[in-house]
Amino acid sequence: MTDFRTIIEPFRIHSVQAIRKLSSAEREAALHRAGHNLFGLQGDEVLIDLLTDSGTGAMSSTQWAAMMDGDESYAGSRSFNRFQEAVADLTGFTEVIPTHQGRAAEHILFTVMVRSGQVVPNNTHFDTTRANIEYVGAEARDLVIAEGRVPASTHPFKGNMDVDALEATIDEVGAANIPLVMVTITNNSGGGQPVSLENLRAVRAVCDHYGLPLFLDACRFAENAYFIKLREPGCAEKSAREIAREMFALADGCTMSAKKDGLANIGGFLALNDPETAKSARNLLILTEGFPTYGGLAGYDMEAIAVGLHEVLDEEYLRYRLRSTAYLAERAEKAGVPTVRPPGGHAVYLDAKGLLPHIPAAQYPAQALAIELYRVGGVRGVEIGSVMFGKPRPDGSEAPSAMELVRLAIPRRTYTQSHIDYVGEVIEAVANQREAIRGYRITEQAPWLRHFTARFEPLA
Ligand SMILES: *Cc1c(COP(=O)(O)O)cnc(C)c1O
Secondary structure (H helix, E strand, O other), X not given: OOOOOOOOOOOOOOOOOOOOOOOHHHHHHHHHHOOOOHHHOXXXXXXXXXXXXXXXXXXXXXXXXXXXXXXXXXXXXXXXXXXXXXXXXXXXOOEEEEEOOHHHHHHHHXXXXXXXXOEEEEOOOOHHHHHHXXXXXXXXXXXXXXXXXXXXXXXXXXXXXXHHHHHHHHXXXXXXXXXXXXXXXXXXXXXXXXXXXXXXXXXXXXXXXHOOOEEEEOOOHHHHHHHHHHHOOOOOOOOHHHHHHHHHHOOOEEEEEOOOOOOOOOOEEEEEOOHHHHHHHHHHHHHHOOOOOOXXXXXXXHHHHHXXXXXXXXXXXXXXXXXXXXXXXXXXXXXXXXXXXXXOOOEEEEEHHHHOOOOOHHHOHHHHHHHHHHHHHOEEOEEEOHHHHOEEOOOOOEEOOOOOEEEEEOOOOOOOHHHHHHHHHHHHHHHHOHHHOOOEXXXXXXXXXXXXXXXXXXXX
């Protein structure tokens, strides 16, 4: 058969949901009501919602069918057995603990393994991961390679951990003060960038040398596996599933949000090999999530995840997934908006520092850009910059984040190419009036994860 150039959505639409565009006056009113925080908008006030790829994807007819066969037994649910088999088959980990989402797995893992004053290294901690580590009084330290902090760098594995920095950290604080090492695949907060097998092996070797456990934050393991297939020497002939298994085989456990590469709307798990840690984790699970054969999930959720973990490694799907993300990045670049290069797996990251050099970090340029995309076209993205990661200094000012990004995350199997073309036009319209965009100040904020609830005021 002729190999056509167009990479199509490898599915047809089986059920549709209407979306409606508000008038510009309605959008303006919504922004004011929400305190210029896009988390405060109603879903119906958004036309194309790229706030997150978490739990926002479409499920397949196979997943819906499996859900009908969910077993809601409180203890010993058949659906748990299917879930456990799917997770164990994929990861090789022997202890599988279901949770209602990724952060619950993190909270349980860190409560069980991490003590106050300790340090947890990671390539880049995701916001809930960092918050859960800080909540138990430990330090979350980001050790991504230098290229991972440079938006224009085209290193093929910008999510890699800086192995020298990891060793230096261990020397500095002592192995006894490092309860575990984490690697996030793909590196969400660093631009959805992949981590190579070679890097994972090097991190594993350091962990072995110091006797440290290695955990993966595995939310986008399938996208990471496909990047490895495309980019890592010697991996082109391996299947995405084989590569995923190789990644997991290098770790002692993982936390997972099934709302990402589980292709489900809710769910997560903690999986690991150490039975003692698993026992403590299950005791805490019963207190905070539920009985060990359902965690925080319904039987039907576990069915959807078991099928999703299988479907997500379909290579036609992964090829389309990475290509459609790259396509949006190309549209943005063409409109003159710099993006984190190369494009990540699940999202395009617009570089607000590059687009809006007239807005200093203290006036949240990425927040300003995110607001403008909504104001102009009803497109919702999310700030990943100094609102999310700014740190208070003793003098009351704030240390800014290394990057000021707006993440446009693409829900899985949800929007078509014309939706993405529309988003490209909105980006172009915003870029054309960049000089008119002003910064913001925070008028109200919470002590942690402030980006979810903070309120903002435009500066004159
Ligand atoms: C989404 C995410 C989490 C947290 O998962 P939730 O299901 O949202 O609690 C943790 N780490 C990474 C890298 C994520 O993308």
